[in-house]
Amino acid sequence: MELEQAYREIETRLDRIDFSFLFHGFHRFPFALYNETQAYMDGRYFDKPDNFLGSTSIRYNGKETAIWNLSDHLSDPDVLTSKIVHEMLHAFQNDSGEKRWADERAALVKYRYEEANFAARMEEAALIRECLAGEKPEAFARLLQLRKARMERFPFVYDYEARIEQIEGTAHFVEHEALAQLDPAKADKSWTEMIEGLADPARYFPVRAVTYLSGAAFIACLRKYTDMVTDEFSDTPFAIAAIADAAPCEIPKHNARVAECMAEWKAKHRDLVTRTLEKGEIVLEGTYRLIVWNVYDGTWDGQYAVLTYFIGYIEGEELPDTDEKLFAQMKTLNGNFVAEVDENLRLTRVWRQ
DSSP states (O other), rough: HHHHHHHHHHHHHHOOOHHHHSTTTTTOOOEEEESEEEETTTTEEEEOTOOOOOSSEEEETEEEEEEGGGGGGOOOOOHHHHHHHHHHHHHHHHHOOOOOOOHHHHHHOOOOHHHHHHHHHHHHHHHHHHHHSOOOOHHHHHHHHHHHHHHHHSSHHHHHHHHHHIIIIIHHHHHHHHHHOOOHHHHHHHHHHOOOOOOHHHHHHSSHHHHHHHHHHHHHHHHHHHOOOOOOOOOHHHHTTTTTTOOOOOOOOOOHHHHHHHHHHHHHHHHHHHHHHHHEEEEEEEEEEEEEOOOOTOOEEEEEEOOOSEEEESSSSSSSSSSHHHHHEEEEEEOOOOEOTTTTTTEEEEOOO
């Protein structure tokens, strides 16, 4: 879809959405669409700025702004508008001083994929489906107990997932509610697909994307079974606050399908790294620090990170003392890469996939 046409389609639909219904205090934010070379906003085309990376919210011209890469080939204007609302919710989170962000830099090298965590998440997915399909307070109680057990056994993992659920799960829930205002049938179909997706263990590797879904679904459970307010800002992610009084239960140790999917995913990672290194197209070599990347599906095996779309880095090992200096010094590579990275995000070599 052409940028100007898509922009106009979105604008007319945004006018139909009650933002205050989606999240307390939420309102419309500026947005821009772009492709490989151009961007469009407020009735004009301009060259794509360097900081238009991915589909997200950024600070642009002094304002929090939702941006969307139209190269993603999303053609349904109702769905596209709901995605823009998702990114506007991130703009609102930024503007409102949201504190519950995940530490993606730490997560790349500290998040551990352990079968028991995902075996428990499979049981949680089944419980969520049961909770939302009917009145099942006992299933909801078990859901809270499982989550409490996971938090105690895998504290870093659960905290990371809870923060993704807070930021992205909330935005995904808001996205769904916006789509429901535009076309209830499309929203129902999307929600059904989301609940079904939670039951597929292959969707959990890597973990970030599926956690958008689990966050949205958990919000729906909390709204159905508790009086907890999920559309306000605080210091604690709702996925942690909700289980404060829950008693942990025993969690499953093994799930054959989870183990199979995890093994397949790790094998694909190793194969991609091997093929990329054999190809031998080194695009960066020296002493650098990895700063930003597409966190949606970035993964690390203890030596090599697989990173998609772009990476941002600075020369040397020392980090500047302010974010402004950091991003002023940052250089960007566009494309898909394998990078040799250590646990302190020191970057020594980068190969193009």
